[in-house]
Amino acid sequence: MFRPLELALGLRYTRAKRRNHFISFISSISMGGIALAVMLLITVLSVMNGFESELRNRILGMAAHVEIQSTDGALQGWQDLRKEVDKKTPQLVASAPYVSGQGMVRSGRSISGTLIRGVVPSREKDVSDVASHMVAGSFDSLKGGTYNIVLGVDLANQLGVGVGDNVDLLIPEANVTPAGIVPRFRRFHVTGIFSVGMYEYDSGMVLISMKDAQTLYHMGDGVSGLRLRLKDMFKAPQVSHQLSQILPYRYRVTDWTQQNANFFHAVATEKTMMFIILSLIIAVAAFNIVSMLVMVVTDKQGDIAILRTLGMKPRSVMAIFMIQGMLIGVIGTVIGVILGVLLSVNMESIVPFVEKVLHTNLLSADVYYISQLKGELHESDVIRICGLSLVLSFLSTLYPAWRAARVQPAEALRYE
Template identity: 35%
Template sequence: MVARRYLMPGQGEGFIFLVAGISLVAVALGVAALIAVMSVMNGFRAELFDRILGLNGHAVVQGYGGRLERWPQLLAETQKLPGVTSALPLIEQPLMGSVGGRVEGVIVRGMRLADIRANPEIAGNIRGGSLAALAPGSNTVAIGARLAEQLNLHVGEPISLINPAGQSTPFGTVPRIVSYTVAAVFEVGVYDYDKAFVVMPLEDAQTLLRLDDAVGMIEVVTDNPDNAKRILEPLRQKLAGIAVINDWQDSNSALFSALVVEQTVMFWVLSIIIVVAVFNILSSLIMLVRAKTRDIAILRTMGASRGAIMRVFVSVGTIIGTAGVAAGLVLGFALLTFRQEIVDGVSRLTGTNIWDPSVRYLTLLPAKTDPMEVLAIVVLAVLLSFLATLYPAWKAASTDPVTVLRYE
């Protein structure tokens, strides 16, 4: 009851109430910022992980010189390994794409037709046309949405693919140029893929790249991405001199390591906001103790114990901190709910694309909230608020009622 009364401003205590209100707002902002930023970082990592691994698998068995000659036997051996859920033959080669005299670098990916239609990152993100039009020998391809924008290319229009390793003539090597019709446009959400990928049936890629019956690699998916290296270890000795195994950690280690470091740094940097808010709680309680010195002395003379006085001021500070945490939770989840609208609105107001997919990799701002992280943020904020109350509460409990009543 006493703590509740002290939370409301008394006569001449408006400034103390203002500081307490600022403390509450600061805690709310700190908690909201931590929840929003950590959720976006988690979402960024999860989206990159899902989309990159959805297209590239957990590991690839890549042939030396870009050729795997006896791949059906190797494919069967790979599929039999414990922990391997699927293994698919692939051809992937950087080439040039040309439309109306405009040339862009592309990555040609050849896949079996059934594998193309079963890939959720491609089949589940068609923006135009249909994969049903793809067929071996039909000279049809599916291309990324950003590549279609760069080349001003639409479904049903032709694109010429240029293979520098063409035919040898007395005048040198003549590049091989083959025209294909765009059957579908897809957008997987990773800028680098959407601006470069040209997907075609495996047989057409073998013809274009003059690989005969060979493929370039085997894409492997396991039941646990973190154990991909260990799962494929039995293949390494068999592949000596034939192929090399690269898992997703080898291919993307720099990117995911940077994300982990950035996430850790952002957590501690944004935690400083909560620490600053806690110091505001500390200062407001110190001023409140000074303003309530006579009240404390009267309570002590009426029989209130030191522990009771401490509980009053600990309750005041903890209630301020807890209210700030609750407000921060509401604000944080509101920011996450409307994150894309906020980004789009700020971009329109400033005239600047603040979420450039060519820099950020992903076309949309992702978010994935980890309940354990949210719990850790809440516990951290409440604990710091509680610790900030101990010194003012101790000073209040240490008040000598005789001295106060004598001079005040």
């Protein structure tokens, strides 16, 4: 089978057992360095993708894609607003009213600040995932006038309560009584506990009936706002902008990208910085290719001189050593991609194994936003990493190959 002379010699130099074992060692280190860098870069980016995706899903499991609130305080006539939004929003899947406020929940001597959300269970199921994450009790128990409450699992553990216990809910408003000003509170019956897997919600949110919340906050028939769920959550900014143009000025429309803009921007920035920093490992491995090829050129000066005297052109000499260096880069990149993809795909199994071996919790729920780690591999990331690795490998061959092409046969063979 016909093969170009440059390719044949480049492959032969790569496969040949060298007299200088140090050169072979540097070549292996270069290949291993590129493989390690590519593997780390793919794994880290897949973990960052998985973190961002999991966090977004968990946030949107409790938060709405779009929220409509009144600039005048309580939102009155939400039923009419809901019908109007439904007609003008083709992307709309479901909507639900809610009452939101801050307060404190107490059981015995334990007390904790919390976000209070009054909901209509039948409608809330369509805009959030909390009903599907109940670990005890029933979400449908939140009926008006019953003063039932559903707690997050971490909050319930902190208070030491379970289904069937009672808790006191205090809000930052006061009642004037003959005995003076006393904080407004009401005793609620715990009828459910949820766990959405995000510590911020599991430890800092309680759900009650919307009717009970309206009574507690003296809102009458008003609500805090209307929560919308869309067919495509990534179209939330577009839908939010359209509703802002359609609805009267007294309504304020926000979407999930605005509510969490700083956080997701920080995650994207961190992902970019991790890519840049880990890319330097590939650059270091590429410098090893430069060192190895320079030593090979010095070691092969006699062979280069003989090839030149036989009529080989300088560009062909350059091609030989460029092929040798690129082969190291290609093999290292392929090995790194295989290892990186395997690690990324099996991340959900690897992390629990490492935690079991080290007897530690790598993602403590009270420190990190999520307590589970998974990899999400994007084809574009793999292509970008492979391209970067191959480009740096190619650039690292240029100087040594150029030096090989400048070898003068007479000077090289003078002392042979």
